Amino acid sequence: MEQKAVQDYYPEEYSHCYGCGRLNERGLKIKSFWDGEESVATFTPKSYHTAVPGFVYGGLIASIIDCHGVGTAAAAAYGAEGRDMGTDPPLRYVTASLHVDFLAPTPLGVPLEARGRVKEIKGRKVVVSITLAAGGKVCARGEVVAVQIPEEMKKT
Amino acid sequence: MEQKAVQDYYPEEYSHCYGCGRLNERGLKIKSFWDGEESVATFTPKSYHTAVPGFVYGGLIASIIDCHGVGTAAAAAYGAEGRDMGTDPPLRYVTASLHVDFLAPTPLGVPLEARGRVKEIKGRKVVVSITLAAGGKVCARGEVVAVQIPEEMKKT
Numbered sequence: 001m002e003q004k005a006v007q008d009y010y011p012e013e014y015s016h017c018y019g020c021g022r023l024n025e026r027g028l029k030i031k032s033f034w035d036g037e038e039s040v041a042t043f044t045p046k047s048y049h050t051a052v053p054g055f056v057y058g059g060l061i062a063s064i065i066d067c068h069g070v071g072t073a074a075a076a077a078y079g080a081e082g083r084d085m086g087t088d089p090p091l092r093y094v095t096a097s098l099h100v101d102f103l104a105p106t107p108l109g110v111p112l113e114a115r116g117r118v119k120e121i122k123g124r125k126v127v128v129s130i131t132l133a134a135g136g137k138v139c140a141r142g143e144v145v146a147v148q149i150p151e152e153m154k155k156t
Numbered sequence: 157m158e159q160k161a162v163q164d165y166y167p168e169e170y171s172h173c174y175g176c177g178r179l180n181e182r183g184l185k186i187k188s189f190w191d192g193e194e195s196v197a198t199f200t201p202k203s204y205h206t207a208v209p210g211f212v213y214g215g216l217i218a219s220i221i222d223c224h225g226v227g228t229a230a231a232a233a234y235g236a237e238g239r240d241m242g243t244d245p246p247l248r249y250v251t252a253s254l255h256v257d258f259l260a261p262t263p264l265g266v267p268l269e270a271r272g273r274v275k276e277i278k279g280r281k282v283v284v285s286i287t288l289a290a291g292g293k294v295c296a297r298g299e300v301v302a303v304q305i306p307e308e309m310k311k312t
């Protein structure tokens with residue numbers, strides 16, 4: 001059976017994200033899956049996602065790391081509570097801080113693989129470390145501090 | 157006379173960036189200007205640049221901070237060398253690291269104003285601090301470490 005992405009368990013009101021929402025028709029639809037101890041998201045940039053010709057735009061890399069980090073946080077939080085993904089009440093995270101180190105130019109035209117590891121879960125906060133590789137070479141490293149969605153961002 | 161944006165001085169081969177390239181037809185066309193001691197970029201997100209309904213996607217905020225930081229770095233480097241923007245050899249920067257703290261949910265539907273200040277110029281590196289405000293309220297704060305474009309990213 002094909003595994004369902006973390007983001008595809010988000011309830012409808014949390015599924016409009018430009019980066020990873022299944023209901024955002026203009027969005028990137030980044031999808032995160034579990035793979036053993038890590039989460040993984042694979043994304044192939046479009047030809048126009050360029051920084052300079054031949055290389056991937058850093059803001060797109062930041063977006064992949066952002067959404068993959070938040071998705072990893074949500075999945076980890078369900079796991080920590082011993083709950084199945086998608087059960088109520090929904091656990092949806094947003095980004096409190098994002099850090100990306102660009103280690104090497106990222107070539108355009110190949111799938112990028114982001115791999116996440118949970119570094120810390122504490123209260124409403126989850127810290128996720130992420131590497132982003134192209135053709136097996138790590139080109140960027142990131143850290144996402146994710147927090148449970150604040151009341152003011154919930155749909156009223 | 158209308159001021160020309162920093163990014164509009166980039167030579168053609170460096171003007172395809174998805175975030176700020178004037179020649180990227182699918183891109184965001186983020187534009188940075190000088191305003192006294194600071195640089196400023198104003199960008200109004202599209203309705204689909206959403207995180208959850210009513211709020212701006214964090215990856216877009218990271219993209220604005222990224223391109224505005226790199227543009228600010230280039231302009232500052234020309235200034236430090238006592239050169240006019242756009243003179244040869246071109247000074248083009250790329251992002252070595254990007255940090256964004258999301259301080260408050262950023263409302264969708266209003267122009268966002270990013271303001272940058274040069275924190276450090278040293279050798280090939282420029283560090284830029286940036287705030288991003290919506291309706292006068294600072295919603296995010298960022299730091300970009302920009303470095304001169306490496307040889308391997310130059311068009312051959």
